[in-house]
Amino acid sequence: MRTFAYSRADSVDHAAHRTMPDTAFVAGGTTLLDLIKLDVLKPENVVDINALPLKRVERLNDGRLKIGALVTNTDLAHHPEVKSHYPVLSEALLAGASTQLRNMATTAGNVMQRTRCPYYRDPAAKCNRREPGSGCDAMDGINRMHAVLGGSDACIAVHPSDMCVGIAAIGATLTLQGPDGEREVDFADFHRLPGDTPHIEHDLADGELITAITLDAPLENAGSHYLKLRDRASYEFALASCAAQLVLDGDTIREARLALGGVATKPWRCSDAEAALVGQTADKTSFERAADIALKDAQAREHNGYKIPLARQAIVRALRNAARGDKPASETQESQA
Amino acid sequence: MDDSVHSRPRVPETLGTQTLNFTLNGEPRTLEVAPNAVLLDVLREQLGLGGTKKGCDHGQCGACTVHVDGQAMNSCLRLAVMCEGQQVTTVEGLARDGELHPVQQNFLECDAYQCGYCTPGQMMSATALLNDERIGTDDASVKEAMSGNICRCGAYKNIVEAIQRSRAQLGYDATRKEGAA
Amino acid sequence: MNDMTRPDFDKPRVVGQRTPRIDGEFKLTGRAGYTGELHVDGMLYGYPVPATIANGVLESLDLDAARAMPGVVDIFHHGHFEALHRSPNSMAHGDMVNEVRLPFEDERIYYHGQYVALVVAETFEQARAAAQRVVARYREERGAVVSLLQTEAEGTLQESAGSTRGDPEAAFGGAEVKVDSTYHIAAESHLQMEMHATLAEWRDAGKRLVVHESTQGVFFQRNAMARVFGLAQENLEVISHYIGSGFGNKLFMWPHSVATAVAARMIGRPVKVVLPRQQDMTSGGNRPASRQRIRLGADRSGKLTSVIHDSTTETSLVHQYVDTCGSATPSFYACDNVSTSQRVLEVNHGTPCPMRAPGEVSGIFALETAMDELAVALEMDPVELRLKNNAEQDPASGLPWSSKHLDECLTSAAKRFGWEQRNPAIGSMRDGDEIIGYGMASCTWSAGRQPCEARVELRADGSLFAACGTQDIGTGTYTIVAQAVAELTGAELSRIEVKLGETSLPAGPLSGGSMATATVLPAVAAAARDALDAIKEVAVGSGGAFEGSDPDSLAAQAGGLTDGERRVSFEEILETSKLSSVNGQGSAAPGDERSEYAFRSFGAHFVEVRIDPEISRVRVTRVVSSIDIGRAINPPTARNQVEGGIVMGVGMGLLEKLDYDPRDARLINANVADYIVPTHADAPEIDVELLDYPDFKHNEFGGRGVGEIGLTGVASAIANAIYHATGKRHRDLPITIEALLASS
């Protein structure tokens, strides 16, 4: 693993002013060190931000929940505010990675985690995301794990986060602190589609620091479910996952929130499908129709075609369970710990 | 069967090193470490604490699990310098005064291992889990929470049994909690 | 001959009893030294540079940047390496290797991950950093053979690996009921938790080589290294005290060991190399992919009339490895007309090697799935079909079995599983969203035995010492050796020290093939008896504790000798005669019994799967097994082996697959996240029964081995259970979500 200079940031301002080139912040380190070891990320400077006062979770007066960038995935998943008002996020967090990794991983680090595309992770392979213009070995290679939504001719890599799928189905704002001050970005706009520039992964300028993520006020009286489908029962990234929230009035859907993971190049909010659900009876027919709408633009390559029916299944089941407000033990066990 | 070759690890000569002050298995330590040295490698190569294992070096197996301030973490994905001021506990710190920790004793009695290579990591996760009231106590919750520790020998059944036995014996003593947790 | 020192092996005191591992405390406290964590003075770290292509030529290596990195001592490669010789690679002569090609032997690249250089530096960090700065330029060639699974190529027939009895083709042609199916199994990784590791140190001015290696065979490695380096075997020592398992890929030497020893010699300092996981997976062995066609013929009553089993497996371009799939088939069922054939196909992969139940586990998947298909065709219960074709003697050799209780395994496991509650109609058993499937398969593994030597000392400090140059790879060999010594001497287990894993010890066997128990214990027993003879001689001698007695009148009791009236401890006897210790040597080898009986273990697995078809999820929820391995010397560790085999079988059935890029044969999932094995959450509820029928024809302890059998049959039982739930026959492993979706 290459050498780099290491320093600790003692204030947010200080951190955000580290505009030295090739600087990477390290929070939990579970993405950064993994990728430095693989020689995929090559920072010259690593700035440890763990001493920054960004570990609070606070309920704002407008009902929103502000989460400090350094709150760990474990602490967030078990936070009473999250468990009672955003269970879909708690479930999504606990479906991710492992106990140890969640203890290390932070909220901002999770948002910033990189794709697990095997060609991205192998410096000997061609990858537009890692090395702009070099080509994409996944396109005609082993692309079983790759995206069916949001891909381009340049890149079809999945954004692998579970947490972000939960957040996408809730809605949120990111607070960024840069050398020129603070700004806010809608979570839905933060991750970029690959388009022609897959190496530009998100809306974060050099030296800019994520300080907080503020969740939209919770949907009142919603039922919800995060369902993660994968080969083995735990400790694996999603092949397809779905975060669903439904507010019902009797059998009629009043509000719906739907997001997909494991199948798209960014945390994938399904707004059209949500709109199609509102006013419908909560039943298999409307769920299947929503799934069809959510997946109508899905495009498969050689090995990932199965993800389209699989995502459809994830949507229908997650919606059903959200509508029921209960979950069969076998499903919660695997996707919610 | 104790290994005599286990001798005299050296402090590596690197271009630049940084001073690290932390507490290791209850003892304050000061070390010079390379900025890019990973906690796992510092434990194994620089400090000669080989109990913490390397199975993948990428957070994918759990063999390297240690406690940092009482929480289970993968030491292969943590820079040593990030542990400044922290309490690190490794498998070498589980037994006290020559007496096996109840989890170790139950691993012995339940035959909760075969080759023993994943075992330190399993036990570090197990001890953290038993101290964490946020994790359910039923077998299914324990299995899910332990799933970050791969055992290729497949001793999973006995590992869960050893954990549940440790829980049941309230010889499991909450004051053993180390670190801040 | 006086028989008083012979333990009563019908009612043993320690053997067969639950005995916590004597090496347990070392493993549990972190004090057990596995190769990768050993240190010697002046030690350097090596980090291999792997080829990034699978087929072509290494045109140049640019080492300037790497050489300029801090701490780099030397970089070895084709142009900078010692001239060496290959090992003869003979099983019979104990110098077999896993890859005959030496490291850096030529500049051709035969597989992804092949070493092109070895960087040696002062620290691990420096070696890895510099290895990443080595720039290799290749001329890649098209036409890499990616996998057996992606070609129609047939491969080369291996005459010696096949067999025929009767006229199977004609019998199949005329059979009333037939099955003719083809099965594919993806290449698998051993994924033993401890990567391959070597620490090489030259002593006595380069005349003596001491190698610490994570190996399942210290003697094989010593012999092979002696051939490669042209050294007298006596000047080589290979040591392996703790092994983070191997599952077969640590049986024989790999090129990294040679490269490490060369680096240590050329630099003049000890060098340690721990393969990074990716290289361990590309270049440290795999189970080759297989393609198998099975034809079964039967009459209406279910009696088998023909079994034809044709297999092809992969090998690499640098080493011929034959993974004989059909080796259990001729002995499996009573049938007059049976043939097996084996082919191998060269592919651009790292060399495959034995992996737990090599060959047979693949073969039994195919055979036992075909048997399930036959049961369906016959509308017959699959357990009944197996009972009906149970072979009362070994149909391959015509010899009687030393001991066989497959029928009891089948009925006992069926009962504990609740097989009678199985509704045979497809998809008929439901629970909420889930369909429950029940499936079963038989399992088997041959019971071999090798020659072995051992040594036992009785010491004046009251301790006992036993030594044998075999290894404990996690199966519990340390403990069963101590049990055997305790049984014969009556001494407390806590007083017995066991040393294994060194070539300075009496020659012991490979830890493989489930042979170690039956091979090592008789030699240890012989050595213990010899030690008892020695101490009796002392005791009856002048000034001895039993001066003047007839040695035959003395017997071992509780760590001492007794004449029936008086017991004197070993330590007292030795002290009385002013001795520090007595030594016993022993050896044992299989004998005439091998031509009088056939030796094989059998068992049965019953599996429950739960399938949620609307989310394409299958989980193995329950496995009930009954296995007959003769006597289990240490029942918990033996059961643990079977349970571990079952977990690995879940991986083989549903998860595991090495993914080679179809364009260039690069292995793209060489890591522990993308090559998926079962986690805690995937482990089913497991209930293993070990039948207790000591097999004294095999050896005096009555134990046959247990390392491999538990894995065999599991994947088939899973596939058969999935068929019961869904009506879809899966003949390819692993059974993925894609395959489930395609069938719904």
Ligand SMILES: Cc1cc2nc3c(=O)[nH]c(=O)nc-3n(C[C@H](O)[C@H](O)[C@H](O)COP(=O)(O)OP(=O)(O)OC[C@H]3O[C@@H](n4cnc5c(N)ncnc54)[C@H](O)[C@@H]3O)c2cc1C
């Ligand atoms: C084996 C394995 C399995 C995993 N499985 C899953 C899974 O199933 N589901 C899942 O969702 N995730 C999974 N993960 C990914 C894991 O969740 C992420 O690695 C983790 O969330 C990253 O957080 P971190 O704090 O460790 O980030 P770091 O590694 O510290 O940082 C990651 C990136 O974010 C940047 N960064 C960190 N903090 C900030 C900040 N405040 N402002 C700006 N930039 C910042 C860093 O510079 C770096 O580029 C897995 C990881 C591993 C290794």
Ligand code: SF4
């Ligand atoms: S899919 Fe994207 S990340 Fe993967 S190789 Fe192609 S460009 Fe790179």
Ligand code: FES
């Ligand atoms: S070595 Fe750290 S998780 Fe495998």
Ligand code: FES
């Ligand atoms: S005991 Fe060998 S890997 Fe767990």
